[in-house]
Amino acid sequence: NAGVTQTPKFRVLKTGQSMTLLCAQDMNHEYMYWYRQDPGMGLRLIHYSVGEGTTAKGEVPDGYNVSRLKKQNFLLGLESAAPSQTSVYFCASTLEGYGANVLTFGAGSRLTVL
Amino acid sequence: AQRVTQPEKLLSVFKGAPVELKCNYSYSGSPELFWYVQYSRQRLQLLLRHISRESIKGFTADLNKGETSFHLKKPFAQEEDSAMYYCALSSSGSARQLTFGSGTQLTVLP
Numbered sequence: 001n002a003g004v005t006q007t008p009k010f011r012v013l014k015t016g017q018s019m020t021l022l023c024a025q026d027m028n029h030e031y032m033y034w035y036r037q038d039p040g041m042g043l044r045l046i047h048y049s050v051g052e053g054t055t056a057k058g059e060v061p062d063g064y065n066v067s068r069l070k071k072q073n074f075l076l077g078l079e080s081a082a083p084s085q086t087s088v089y090f091c092a093s094t095l096e097g098y099g100a101n102v103l104t105f106g107a108g109s110r111l112t113v114l
Numbered sequence: 115a116q117r118v119t120q121p122e123k124l125l126s127v128f129k130g131a132p133v134e135l136k137c138n139y140s141y142s143g144s145p146e147l148f149w150y151v152q153y154s155r156q157r158l159q160l161l162l163r164h165i166s167r168e169s170i171k172g173f174t175a176d177l178n179k180g181e182t183s184f185h186l187k188k189p190f191a192q193e194e195d196s197a198m199y200y201c202a203l204s205s206s207g208s209a210r211q212l213t214f215g216s217g218t219q220l221t222v223l224p
Contacts (some may be wrong), residue, residue, distance in 0.1 A: 033211075033212075036196075043158075043200065043218045045213070058211065099115075102160050105157045105158040107157055
């Protein structure tokens with residue numbers, strides 16, 4: 001049981017390049033989230049999904065897009081990377097119903113934009 | 115809008131001393147509050163949630179609605195408690211978003 005898996009773990013981009021972060025969970029969770037973690041700012045919600053085929057904006061959505069074509073996968077895309085997007089990105093998921101709001105996190109993806 | 119404030123970015127205590135990590139929140143509804151912890155080189159994980167009213171690894175946290183606080187306490191800190199601690203608040207309704215505070219890095223000195 002892998003839980004929440006994020007790929008890649010590390011990536012260096014040049015300004016203007018695009019990339020996609022993949023989050024996969026094998027727990028049949030309905031809800032999935034993308035957060036970014038920055039020093040002194042904690043975790044901020046970028047986008048989230050309450051089920052397959054649905055996505056919604058979080059606190060800091062600008063510059064990112066997401067897709068949830070399959071229940072187990074939640075993709076985070078950067079169309080044109082900027083240095084301000086240098087961060088550690090965390091994916092998380094949770095059940096619907098009892099136990100909801102208790103998040104299971106991935107190991108994180110460290111992105112550097114030069 | 116909901117907000118979580120952790121006023122201390124860094125906190126150092128000696129082993130065996132009591133420790134309190136502060137968390138204050140603002141939320142118009144009925145809050146559900148959590149403490150998450152991230153040990154070095156490990157994933158962020160749930161430490162405790164207020165509705166469980168449990169003690170995990172010797173830590174407790176009581177929801178004080180009058181003071182809108184959910185401070186994390188431990189009477190005798192251990193070196194293995196050194197970690198980043200995040201307080202989080204859950205919104206009600208179908209969105210089930212968690213809003214995190216900025217975190218407190220706890221260092222327990224030998």
